[in-house]
Amino acid sequence: xxxxxxxxxxxxxxxxxxxxxxxxxxxxxxxxxxxxxxxxxxxxxxxxxxxxxxxxxxxxxxxxxxxxxxxxxxxxxxxxxxxxxxxxxxxxxxxxxxxxxxxxxxxxxxxxxxxxxxx
Amino acid sequence: xxxxxxxxxxxxxxxxxxxxxxxxxxxxxxxxxxxxxxxxxxxxxxxxxxxxxxxxxxxxxxxxxxxxxxxxxxxxxxxxxxxxxxxxxxxxxxxxxxxxxxxxxxxxxxxxxx
Numbered sequence: 001x002x003x004x005x006x007x008x009x010x011x012x013x014x015x016x017x018x019x020x021x022x023x024x025x026x027x028x029x030x031x032x033x034x035x036x037x038x039x040x041x042x043x044x045x046x047x048x049x050x051x052x053x054x055x056x057x058x059x060x061x062x063x064x065x066x067x068x069x070x071x072x073x074x075x076x077x078x079x080x081x082x083x084x085x086x087x088x089x090x091x092x093x094x095x096x097x098x099x100x101x102x103x104x105x106x107x108x109x110x111x112x113x114x115x116x117x118x119x
Numbered sequence: 120x121x122x123x124x125x126x127x128x129x130x131x132x133x134x135x136x137x138x139x140x141x142x143x144x145x146x147x148x149x150x151x152x153x154x155x156x157x158x159x160x161x162x163x164x165x166x167x168x169x170x171x172x173x174x175x176x177x178x179x180x181x182x183x184x185x186x187x188x189x190x191x192x193x194x195x196x197x198x199x200x201x202x203x204x205x206x207x208x209x210x211x212x213x214x215x216x217x218x219x220x221x222x223x224x225x226x227x228x229x230x231x232x233x
Contacts, residue, residue, distance in 0.1 A: 045161075045169065045212055047222040058220055061120070094168055104216035105159040107180075109168035 002027035004095050004110035011116050012089075018082040018115055022095030029053050029076045033098035035106065036069060036080045038091040041114075046091075050098055051078055085117045121145050121215050125225035131233040138200040140228045142213035147193045150217065157217035160189055160198045163227075164209045172211075173198065200230070208232060 008020035022034070035050035049059035051069045059067045063082070071078040082089060092114050096106040122145040132138040148157045156176035161169035171180045173189040176196055186201045200207055213225040 044227045045214075045224040047224070050222075061221060096168075099174075101219070103174060104157075104219050104222060105171055105174045105214065106161070106169065107171055109170075112168055 002097060002108050004097065004108060006093060006095050006110045006113040008113065008115070010114060011118065012085055013119050014086055014117055015084055018080070018085050018089060020080045020093055020113065020115070022078050022110060024076045029071065029073055029078065033101065033104070034071065034078045035096045035098050037094045037096055037106065039094070039112070040091045048080065087117050089115070090117045091115060120221045121148065121218050121223055123213055123215055123223050123225035125213060125228050127228060128226070129229040129231065131231045132203045133233045134205065135202050138203050138207070138230055140198040140211050140230070142196045142198070142225050144194045144215055148215045148217035149193050156192050156196070157215055158191070158196050159214045159216065161212045161214065162209045163212065169212060203230070203232070205232065
């Protein structure tokens with residue numbers, strides 16, 4: 001059974017870059033799409049972007065200028081970088097596996113990691 | 120972007136009674152070539168990640184109890200819990216995947232016990 005685990009700093013200073021990694025266990029990262037979603041405290045869900053195991057990406061237009069998602073198939077991991085963060089980027093960040101290019105729903109989720117942007 | 124609007128924001132239902140959640144998209148998510156609605160529903164319990172309940176608007180994910188059902192087409196969709204159980208207390212979200220370059224969620228509906 002595939003499991004996902006987010007890791008990275010829980011506190012990031014304003015204007016710096018948020019960096020998170022999602023480790024995939026119990027299955028291969030190959031042949032799937034992988035995504036990042038975030039949820040500000042007490043609020044709803046926001047799609048950040050997704051990456052195919054081959055490296056092709058698609059980002060939320062509202063975040064596109066600040067987001068980079070990458071994949072490392074040798075480590076069965078994919079990563080998120082969000083630059084120039086502000087307090088508005090404080091959220092629980094989830095990594096998730098997408099069904100496929102047609103069925104773009106989130107089948108498997110990590111437990112999420114809270115990232116706070118504060119000086 | 121396709122905007123997803125859910126209603127109500129919250130509802131309180133007695134145990135064993137029916138709960139109905141609505142989701143409206145700003146444009147149709149029905150793909151004419153395959154006659155499928157690109158609409159999913161998720162359940163999120165406190166402190167947990169969301170869980171996929173339904174996709175293609177009405178197909179239950181494996182293991183999801185049959186008291187959960189989805190219906191609707193085009194721009195108007197409904198998630199129904201036919202007989203509310205205590206473990207169904209959660210926030211429910213709809214999501215469109217018609218536009219794969221801009222996946223969007225509804226704002227969520229909180230379901231509580233009356």
